[in-house]
Amino acid sequence: MSASTTASPVVLTAKALLLDMDGTLVNSDAVVERCWREWAVSHGLDPEEALKVVHGRQGHATMAILLPDRPTEVNHAENAVMLARETADTEGVVPVGGAAEFMKAIAGLPHALVTSADAALATTRMTAADLPMPEVRITAESVGASKPDPEGFLRGAAALGVDPADCIVFEDSGAGIAAGRAAGMRVIGIGARAAEHAPTAHVPDLTGIRVTAPGDGSIRLTLAPTP
Known part of the structure; x- marks a missing residue:
């Protein structure tokens, strides 16, 4: 209902x-979209498509979906960088x-x-x-x-x-x-x-x-x- x-x-x-x-x-959409758009572009991905899977997931899980052939340890390492960036950005x-x-x-x-x-x-x-x-x-x-x-x-x-x-x-x-x-x-x-x-x-x-x-x-x- x-x-x-x-x-x-x-x-x-x-x-x-x-x-x-x-x-x-x-x-926190403003921060999430800023950070993940930049990440997607830096990896040759369509940022609009990336944003469709970002919300609700941990960053490394999102990366695993978007770059399925990449090693898990690379996703976790990049996620640590992403978390630090998101934590430092509170605008909006x-x-x-x-x-x-x-x-x-x-x-x-x-x-x-x-x-x-x-x-x-x-x-x-x-x-x-x-x-x-x-x-x-x-x-x-x-x-x-x-x-x-x-x-x-x-x-x-x-x-x-x-x-x-x-x-x-x-x-x-x-x-x-x-x-x-x-x-x-x-x-x-x-x-x-x-x-x-x-x-x-x-x-x-x-x-x-x-x-x-x-x-x-x-x-x-x-x-x-x-x-």
Whole structure:
């Protein structure tokens, strides 16, 4: 069911929320596109085609898709350079609409950050967007496989002590939505990219989500319908 195609609100309940960062809480598209366009051109690739697979994945996983015959160690080495560059570039990094209010609303409720960024990049971007960093966070260093593998979300659920079926994922990318589904979780898609991948429900940004805690250990999410 999509919040954008129904006249009444979508209501979902969960025991924990698992939050992607880029495109979900933080709009970092300007930095991502600058860095990856330059990388693609330097390797003789079409930057527009490259950007179609960048979002949601760790950099080395993106490189493996775009340059499938290249050694894994080369991808990891170049990804380290890419991460350093992205961490140093915060121009244009801003919160997704409604992110600050949403983070205030879930303070004290079970939630975790599950991002393909490493810890340094995640800290830099959350700080640049003036958003609080969740106490529980699963970053690139925490997993052996990048989204769309479900490992990150499963680790997030385990860290919170919640069954995967009782978690709701917030994601913007096709890779992230696929990872959430593979983990057996429902997914709220955020933004235009997410709408293309049939999440459980979809909203343009975080402004249309009302968070309440009924007091029974659950989290109630009401997604306002969009025109």
